[in-house]
Amino acid sequence: MTAKAIVWGLVLVALAVILQTTLFSRLDDLGIVADVVMVMILVSARWLDPEPALLLGFTGGILYDLNGTTPIGLRAMVFTIIAYAAVRVAANSDSHISGAVVVIVLSFAGVLLFTMVGTLFGQGSLRGINVVQTFVLLPVFNGVLSLAVSPVVKRVMARDKVLL
Amino acid sequence: MLLTTLLVVSFLLMTFDVRSQGSGSTVTATLRTGAQSLTAPLQDASRAVMDPIVDFFDGLANLGSLRAENVRLRDELNQARLAAADADALAERVDLLERLMNLPPGDYPQTVAEVRGGTGPLDLGLTINQGLEQGVVVGNPVVDENQVLIGVVTESLPNSAIIRLITDPLSGISVLTQAGEVGVVSGLGTANNLNLTIFETLIDIPAGEILRTSGTQEGIPAGLAVAQLDADARTNGGGIETDEVIPLADGRTLNVVIVIQFGGAPIVTGTDSSTTTTVGDETDPGATP
Numbered sequence: 445m446t447a448k449a450i451v452w453g454l455v456l457v458a459l460a461v462i463l464q465t466t467l468f469s470r471l472d473d474l475g476i477v478a479d480v481v482m483v484m485i486l487v488s489a490r491w492l493d494p495e496p497a498l499l500l501g502f503t504g505g506i507l508y509d510l511n512g513t514t515p516i517g518l519r520a521m522v523f524t525i526i527a528y529a530a531v532r533v534a535a536n537s538d539s540h541i542s543g544a545v546v547v548i549v550l551s552f553a554g555v556l557l558f559t560m561v562g563t564l565f566g567q568g569s570l571r572g573i574n575v576v577q578t579f580v581l582l583p584v585f586n587g588v589l590s591l592a593v594s595p596v597v598k599r600v601m602a603r604d605k606v607l608l
Numbered sequence: 609m610l611l612t613t614l615l616v617v618s619f620l621l622m623t624f625d626v627r628s629q630g631s632g633s634t635v636t637a638t639l640r641t642g643a644q645s646l647t648a649p650l651q652d653a654s655r656a657v658m659d660p661i662v663d664f665f666d667g668l669a670n671l672g673s674l675r676a677e678n679v680r681l682r683d684e685l686n687q688a689r690l691a692a693a694d695a696d697a698l699a700e701r702v703d704l705l706e707r708l709m710n711l712p713p714g715d716y717p718q719t720v721a722e723v724r725g726g727t728g729p730l731d732l733g734l735t736i737n738q739g740l741e742q743g744v745v746v747g748n749p750v751v752d753e754n755q756v757l758i759g760v761v762t763e764s765l766p767n768s769a770i771i772r773l774i775t776d777p778l779s780g781i782s783v784l785t786q787a788g789e790v791g792v793v794s795g796l797g798t799a800n801n802l803n804l805t806i807f808e809t810l811i812d813i814p815a816g817e818i819l820r821t822s823g824t825q826e827g828i829p830a831g832l833a834v835a836q837l838d839a840d841a842r843t844n845g846g847g848i849e850t851d852e853v854i855p856l857a858d859g860r861t862l863n864v865v866i867v868i869q870f871g872g873a874p875i876v877t878g879t880d881s882s883t884t885t886t887v888g889d890e891t892d893p894g895a896t897p
Contacts, residue, residue, distance in 0.1 A: 462647060465735065466654040469726025469860060470662045477729045495610050502614045506621075510643030511735065512727035513762055513770050516636055517621030524614045558730055565626050567731075567778065574797050582729060 449601045450496045453488040456597065457504035460484035465511050477577055478585035480593075481508050482554055485523050486547050486586075487593050489530035491601035501527025515565055522561065526554040540594045548587035555582055641765040644735065648768065651724045651735075659863070702831060716829065717869040719744055723862055724768065732776040732795065734859060736867070739765045744867045747827035750859075751866050757781065757821060757832040758859035761867065769867070773859040774834065775799055783834055784822040787811045793819060793835055796851060799858050802835050806848040813841040813848065818856070829870045 460481045468480055485504050489497035505520030512519070533546055555578055625636050670677075719738050727733035738744050748761040750771050760779070763770040772779055775795040783793050783804070791806035804819065817837045823830025839852040859865070 462650045462654050464728060465647070465725035466651050467658040467662065469728070470659070470666075479729055481728075498610050498614055502618070505618070507643060507647075508728065510640050511647055511725075513731045513733040513772055513776075514727075515622045515625040516639065517618040517625065520621065521615055521618035524611065524618065528611055555730070561622075562730075565622055577798070578730065 449491060450500070452600050453492060453496070453500045454503060456488055456600070457481060457484050457500060458507060461504070461507050461511060464508070476585060477582045478589050479551065479554075479582060480589060481505075481519075482523065482526065482551055483547060483586045483589045483593055484597070485527050486530045486550055487543070487590055487597045488601060489527040490534040490543065491597065492531070494528070494531045497527045497531045498524055501525075514562065514567060518558065518562055518565065518567070522554050522558045525557060526550045529553065540591055543594055544587040544590045547590040548583045551583035551586040552579060555579060637763070637765055640763065640770075641768070644765060644768050648724060648737070655725065717743060719867040719869065721769070721865055721867055723865060726860055727770065732773040732797065732799075732860070733762070734759065734771040734773065734862075734865070736769050736771060736865060737767065738867060739767045739769045741766050743869050744769045745869070749821070749828045749832060749868050749870060751832060751868060752857045752859075752862055753864070753866070754857070755832060755866075756857040757828075757834045758855075758857050758862065758865065760828070771859070771865070775802065775855060775859070781828070781834055782822045782825040783819040784830070785811075785813055785819060786817055787813070789813075790822050790824060791819070791848065793853060799860060800854065801851050802853040802855055803851045804835070804837075804841065804848065804853045808846055809848055810843055810846065812843055813837055815839050819853070827870055829868065832868075 460483070464480045468476075468478060471478070481504055485501050488500060492500060501523035502520050505518075505523035506516065508519045508523075509516045529550055530546065533550075559578070628636055719742050721736035721738035721742075721744070724735040724737055727735065736744075736750075744761055744764050746761055746764050748764075749757055750759045750761060751757050757774060759771040759773040759776075760781075761769050762772045773795065774781055774793065775798065777795050777797045779795040781793045783791050785791065785806070787809075789806050789809045789811060791804055791809075794803045794805070796803055815837050818833055819835045819837070821828050821830055821832040821834060833856050835853045835855050837850075837852065838854050839850070841848045841850045841852070
């Protein structure tokens with residue numbers, strides 16, 4: 445892994461924040477609920493060493509928090525933890541399909557963690573929550589989205605890994 | 609070690625942000641301003657490119673329902689014509705209620721803002737391109753072009769602001785029924801439904817009734833349309849609790865919104881139509897109904 449891969453990871457996550465707050469906020473109206481930032485962190489983390497992956501998750505979360513209504517640090521905490529988990533299971537997910545399954549599972553864990561920690565910090569996320577949309581549709585859409593995103597991320601980040 | 613450090617930093621940031629809310633802390637506001645000034649141009653560019661594409665697919669997705677929608681709208685138009693006949697009586701009733709609540713007549717300064725984007729699938733909010741420098745402050749109500757309430761400003765930065773939509777589970781809006789009962793409309797986390805709670809009432813509310821802001825909530829004027837009953841709401845145990853309430857506007861589909869600066873003095877147009885001045889006392893009329 446090179447510094448270039450880390451920079452690419454940060455660029456991709458920043459791009460994901462922009463897309464999430466513009467394009468994907470409109471797609472909610474069409475019933476498509478996905479967290480593209482979460483997907484980008486989970487997919488990118490596979491191609492990074494543990495420490496850069498954690499920093500990527502933290503940075504992406506902070507950037508997302510700063511553009512949202514949630515307390516600064518909430519998504520940073522969640523994304524740091526799921527980035528760590530993604531690195532730990534990366535060795536067992538060598539195909540895009542298995543990678544998508546990992547994204548679905550970790551997205552579910554991330555959303556669960558988000559609602560629990562958010563509730564502890566007075567965000568009331570568990571009150572009146574749409575269970576199907578939040579805990580089923582979002583992880584599934586994330587998994588599907590990861591199938592589209594993975595080849596791009598692999599092309600960009602794995603190239604630097606090979607060059608090393 | 610790094611994992612633990614980042615988690616502790618996240619925890620501390622969250623604690624600091626939550627505890628500093630409402631205390632006027634500039635640290636988190638500065639952080640948000642810095643981040644949003646970086647992302648705002650990119651968000652504007654992204655919307656300029658993506659919105660036409662999304663609108664195209666949105667139109668395609670809704671093509672089948674447009675015919676039925678047309679029939680429904682014709683029916684609604686007929687009903688609206690009938691309702692217009694009662695408009696004078698309703699206006700008198702509104703006038704009476706405003707006087708009862710000591711609300712001064714006149715409109716309030718309004719700021720038109722463009723929507724920069726949403727805040728994510730797990731928190732229902734919007735980012736707009738107007739902020740403190742344009743007079744937008746925390747607590748200001750935000751409406752669409754039909755003066756339908758869509759949310760409230762929760763964070764105001766120099767040139768941008770964050771709106772919490774009424775559909776957010778953390779949102780609670782004090783509303784008034786046509787029978788004069790005060791209730792609370794709160795979000796359920798979805799764009800299609802709201803919850804209505806009236807703690808003490810013996811009066812059922814018929815389907816179709818429009819719920820408007822009561823004026824008893826600080827910073828929000830009376831009379832803004834909020835939601836409509838989708839089914840009869842019947843009293844149960846001396847109160848009403850129903851989630852068959854539909855928001856009258858979907859804030860997430862809007863490109864432009866209007867912020868009402870209700871905390872300021874009302875704009876009163878004098879007898880000379882060429883002069884529009886800001887007058888009145890500086891107290892918040894909504895705070896002391």
